[in-house]
Amino acid sequence: MIKKLLKKITGKKEEKKYPNRFLKHYYLHQDKLNKERRGSYSGRKKAGICVRCHHKAVSGIVFCDFHQKLQKGYNKKARGNK
Ligand SMILES: [Zn+2]
Numbered sequence: 001m002i003k004k005l006l007k008k009i010t011g012k013k014e015e016k017k018y019p020n021r022f023l024k025h026y027y028l029h030q031d032k033l034n035k036e037r038r039g040s041y042s043g044r045k046k047a048g049i050c051v052r053c054h055h056k057a058v059s060g061i062v063f064c065d066f067h068q069k070l071q072k073g074y075n076k077k078a079r080g081n082k
Contacts, residue, residue, distance in 0.1 A: 050063050
C-alpha cells in the first residue's frame with residue numbers, strides 16, 4: 001500500500017518538468033550549490049563571522065579585528081603608492 005503510494009508520488013514527480021534525469025540532477029544540484037555559495041558570504045556576514053577566517057567579526061563590518069587592520073593597511077598602501 002505505502003510502496004504503491006510512494007511509487008505513484010515519485011513517478012509523478014519524475015515526469016513533472018525535467019526533460020531527462022541528467023538535467024534533473026543538474027538542477028537539483030545547482031540549487032543546493034547556490035544555497036551553499038550564498039551561505040558562505042552573507043551567511044557569515046549575518047552571523048558576524050569574518051569572511052576571511054572563522055573569527056568573530058567586528059560589528060558593522062565583515063572582517064575580524066585582524067583582517068580589518070590588514071584591509072586598512074592594503075588600502076593605505078594602494079593609495080599612497082599611486
Ligand atoms: Zn579574519
